[in-house]
Amino acid sequence: MSATPSTMLKLGTTAPSFSLKDTVTNKELSLDDLKSAKAAVVMFICNHCPYVVNIIDELVNVGNEYKSKGVSFVAISSNDVENYPEDSPQKMKELAEEKGFPFPYLYDETQEVAKSYKAACTPDIYVFDSEMKLVYRGQIDDSRPGNNIKPSGSDLRNALDNILAGKGVSPDQTPSIGCNIKWKR
Numbered sequence: 001m002s003a004t005p006s007t008m009l010k011l012g013t014t015a016p017s018f019s020l021k022d023t024v025t026n027k028e029l030s031l032d033d034l035k036s037a038k039a040a041v042v043m044f045i046c047n048h049c050p051y052v053v054n055i056i057d058e059l060v061n062v063g064n065e066y067k068s069k070g071v072s073f074v075a076i077s078s079n080d081v082e083n084y085p086e087d088s089p090q091k092m093k094e095l096a097e098e099k100g101f102p103f104p105y106l107y108d109e110t111q112e113v114a115k116s117y118k119a120a121c122t123p124d125i126y127v128f129d130s131e132m133k134l135v136y137r138g139q140i141d142d143s144r145p146g147n148n149i150k151p152s153g154s155d156l157r158n159a160l161d162n163i164l165a166g167k168g169v170s171p172d173q174t175p176s177i178g179c180n181i182k183w184k185r
Helices: 050-067 089-099 112-117 154-164
Strands: 019-022 028-030 039-044 071-077 105-107 124-129 134-138 177-180
Touching (some): 039 112, 039 154, 050 071, 050 089, 124 154, 134 154
Parallel strands (some): 071 105
Antiparallel strands (some): 019 028, 019 105, 039 124, 124 134
């Protein structure tokens, strides 16, 4: 389990567009289909990473809570499925259904979307405002596998609460830590 930090894409960056297949519905979804008039959360996750496994239930909780407030969410897996078959689209669909994801779970087969976001690890979380400008990137909270801190989503919730209240999001943000994205050779 390698601890890789997020690259911390520059705040103010416009969300890179994409069009990827949802592993649950088999529909092609674009960033335009998924954005919101309030905020959009783009999450790079995967099925097997212990860091994601640690926080996945809380990501579902945050998704359910803030989706009802007009925030959109999308999860993307960009891992090399040839070498990591547990991250295959079929396994992604199974996890999304098992956990009741309130957001699409898209497969980035070419890994181009991960590269355009400069995603480095799973989980890697990005929050964009109503103009699709990056206002938050980093950890969901201080919880890590084995550190005995219960996942709360506090950092992500704080950013979303500030956006919804019309306040700025503090630029003092902590990088996410997780498994490196499994790049194709």
